[in-house]
Structures are given as structure tokens and as C-alpha cells.
Amino acid sequence: MSCCQYGRRGLLETITRLPSQGWYYGSISQLQAERLLSNEPSGAFLVHDSVDTNSTTELFTITFKISNHYGSVRVDYAKGYFSLCIADPGLPLFKTLMDLVSFCYHLSTVQKRPVCVLTGQSGQTHNVHLYLTKPVSRHKQLHSLQFLCRDTLHKLVTKDKLERLPLPKRLLELYVSRNPLFDEQLFPCEESGWLDTDTLSQSSGSSRNSLALDTAGNH
Structure with missing residues (x-):
């Protein structure tokens, strides 16, 4: 089997098995991902599609919560392998996305080592050890x-x-055809399209904490 065929096999396996992975939420926004993590402890994470990029290699994003702040790292797919889209993370390449997530989880929980170190931006001087x-x-x-x-x-x-x-066309377009992996009613936000104008006006003043990170960090 050629390297090209091997790579396509890994991508096909990823696409086939992903919907059954509980930590994968499909096509959701960064804000929706953060809502899902809002009541979780530090170190919590999930995976979703990279919907806000035009890159043909950055297919997925790992969104995480560290010390009541949120951040994300993209997953790159190139030459038949998955890897974290940061400069020299010190990690091997992976055939499937499931292999990458499993390795990072094992590294964090069993070996008690950070997946990588992310450096601060916008005047921040501290680094973030990603677990x-x-x-x-x-x-x-x-x-x-x-x-x-x-x-x-x-x-x-x-x-x-x-x-x-x-079924009515409006029901098909606004609900049935939407992402089947994300329950908007559990974590409603402005982007879901299901909140009335009163709810939107009440939530417009809410604030959120995000980590400003430079994904060119080193391990």
C-alpha cells in the first residue's frame, strides 16, 4: 500500500468513526464550544469542525478550558497524517484524529505531562501548559x-x-438539516437561531473570558 493510499485510509477512518465519538460535536462555532465547556473543570475539552477557516488542511479544532479561560488549537491534516497546528509541539504524527486525541489524553492524565506549551499574546507574558x-x-x-x-x-x-x-420546509431548513451532534436547546446562544428577540437583547451584554494564545508555542 502506498503512502498516499495509507493516508486516505486514515482520513476515511476518521470521517467514518467521528460521529460516534462523544467528544466530537461537528460543525459548531467557537462560542458554542465555549458554552459547552462553561460548567466544566480546567482541562476539559471537545473537538469540532474548523468552520471559520478557509484552510484545506485545518479540518478540526480542539477547544479547551484552562483556569476559567478558553482557548483552541487547530488540528492539521497533511500528507496523510494529523497533527496539532503549532510549531514543533513535540508530538508524533497520527493516522487518525482519534489516535491524536487519545494520545493527548493519555499524556495529560497518565504521564501528567502537558500536550504543549502555548505562549501568550497581546501583552501577556505567561505561558499556558495545555493539559x-x-x-x-x-x-x-x-x-x-x-x-x-x-x-x-x-x-x-x-x-x-x-x-x-x-415535513414543512421551514422545519427541514431550520431544524432537521442542522448539525445532528449539537443540542441547541441545552446550550442556547445567539447563533442558534432559536432564541426570541427578548432573549437576545437580555444576553447581548454578557462577557466571556478567552485566552489570547500564540499557537506557535513549543513543547
């Missing part, structure tokens, strides 16, 4: 009935046939 110690699983959440119905539809009906279901 990924708690994958936040959507399987452990008590989901709404609407979400469970949508999840069942996506498991039983292929995407190309979803729009042909005998």
Missing part, C-alpha cells in the same frame, strides 16, 4: 426530545434524502 484531561461527552447529557428525534432521523435517513421528508 487535556476531560473529554466532554455529549452522550452523558440529558437531551431534549427534539434533539433525539433529529438524531434518529440522521441515523436512519441519508443526507440527500432528508430534504425530501414530508
